[in-house]
Amino acid sequence: MVQIPKQQPAQPSAALEAVSAGPVAPAGPARGAVPTSADVARLAGVSRATVSYVLNNTSAVRISEPTRRRVREAAKELGYVPHAAARSLRAGHTRIVLMPTPEVPVGPLYSGFLNELQWALSRLDYTVVQYGSVGLGGEDAARAWAELRPVAVLAPVAMGPDGIGILKRSGAKVVITLGPDPVAGTHALIMDHREVGRAAGAHLLARGHRRVGVVMPREEGLDMFALPRLAGVQESGAQVVRLPLAYEEDDAARAAAHLRELGLDAVFAYNDEYAMLLMRALQDAGADIPGEVAVIGADDLMLGRLLRPRLSTVRIDLPSGEELAGLVDRLVRDPAAAPEVRDVLVASTVPREST
Amino acid sequence: MVQIPKQQPAQPSAALEAVSAGPVAPAGPARGAVPTSADVARLAGVSRATVSYVLNNTSAVRISEPTRRRVREAAKELGYVPHAAARSLRAGHTRIVLMPTPEVPVGPLYSGFLNELQWALSRLDYTVVQYGSVGLGGEDAARAWAELRPVAVLAPVAMGPDGIGILKRSGAKVVITLGPDPVAGTHALIMDHREVGRAAGAHLLARGHRRVGVVMPREEGLDMFALPRLAGVQESGAQVVRLPLAYEEDDAARAAAHLRELGLDAVFAYNDEYAMLLMRALQDAGADIPGEVAVIGADDLMLGRLLRPRLSTVRIDLPSGEELAGLVDRLVRDPAAAPEVRDVLVASTVPREST
């Protein structure tokens, strides 16, 4: 209460400008400074409130046409752009949807899915933020994400109940987990890749193959999908041998030789790309496909249809990005809705010539 | 001045809490409300300033160990997470790097590149925001982006000088365009896909092929790359025929027939995937490759090595994501640096068996 009580609480920035820009009172924004709505107001000769009304087309208030024009012209002249952070600070919420990025390139199918989802969300006027958790554990990652106060989070499987609690408590209206298992207290899109393995295993068994090799990519980060796919094959009742395979020709040749030594009569190759790699190595070594060994991939990529023999595969249907974005939007509007658990991964075999 | 004038200007939220949560003054945050640093301060019995000092490890100030502990415990108990928007509002800047997403799936090479870049930026502690411009024209898009006050923008080619002006004026320290041509006033990473076409054309000419078909994907959005690649082939001096091709087997069969009718002796197939598609159609129609018609792709994907004949291709080297992220970081620290124009796309032919 000693000095400068509350003399001119309204125009502090104007004071700063006077210092840095030169002359006195009604100056424009300082050179190099970003114009604010106050600058627009000053230039248009109105109050900040009026500027806000005009630029947001607030319908509850009637502003005269001349005033509107003056404000708009001032805004344009200054190149004024509203400040999203300030706006959402005031509003108390954001339109941010957080999508933690998978750490690893994760195949054309899934990344296409994420991409589509992203676009669909943008179209619904959400701001999609990709956040790398970068070496943070579950809870630390959740805290980092929570700083952005996202209205919704689409979390990969790693997220546990604690992380979810942190996000919810920070104001996230919706947390949706994508993964093999539901997490208590939130919506879940179950994407159980065991189904993929099961489909492949059942198909191979039906064709009379018992001893099945399952390709396990050596590439980091693919375990997330590879392990459940393996488990699925095992559940189908086939006799399973793991075949580690790096995405390189040399390693494929080695794996092909190994596979023949083991006397396996079929291979589930993780996906179509690894299948193509391994199939080529087998053919180069003189193996007959599917006579000596049957090969099945997954993801139903175009390339499978182009191989000879044509590659059998497991087709994976994921919901469209638009559909999912719609779900997110619906849940944001009605956050009280009971946790929804949806099985969204549908696997079906596409028999072709390689099995 | 009728009710509740300005009695307790300091604790408005506390007042709200009193209403919704029950008892009087020093309550915790209202149930369901997001805890703020003020809540932490209250619980720890210190001021907000002290909370800030403790949680940010401000070195300029010495806080007693017991106080630190009290603050930290209070924060943990409440599940306090700082509010990024408030922080950056106060700070006057963000660590947001805006990366407008391409509207279309754009091939494994480029999307891998973007993905890598994104991770590298996260690792440098930037927040990467993917923004879909969704039908906004250049300037409107720029304005939408500017609302986030990004410290840096990595813009696709579309951005013109006006858009750049808007971003710069809104406080973006760095704008980098990715595209075929530099834009005045900013840094540019020149990715000139004509080089790809030139390399392919030169290679085919050197092998004695004159009449070259150039595959033009019918898929939307790929023109961005396809047109310059076409132009590059034309510049190489070959006689060029455009071959529109959708990424489907049927259309490939049609295109293959058409190509043979035209008597072309070589094809540059846009990329390896289209090359594989077309090559298969040609082979199925009984064409000898490279005897009757030579085929060259681009991007040097693994699949090219697995085809028979092995696919010749144009290898594209882009800088690593880490390198680029480093560049962004350097420019952010030194925004005054003269605009840098770097040619980052290096194309080299990888001759194999298909030419």
Add this chain to the structure above:
DNA sequence: TTGAAAGCGTTACCAA
């Protein structure tokens, strides 16, 4: 129809 002012959650200056 317009304006004044409060307040969103932070941090940083200055005083105690």
Add this chain to the structure above:
DNA sequence: TTGGTAACGCTTTCAA
């Protein structure tokens, strides 16, 4: 060593 307070840019209620 700690606390009070102003200020970041915006929206919105209340008054005029």
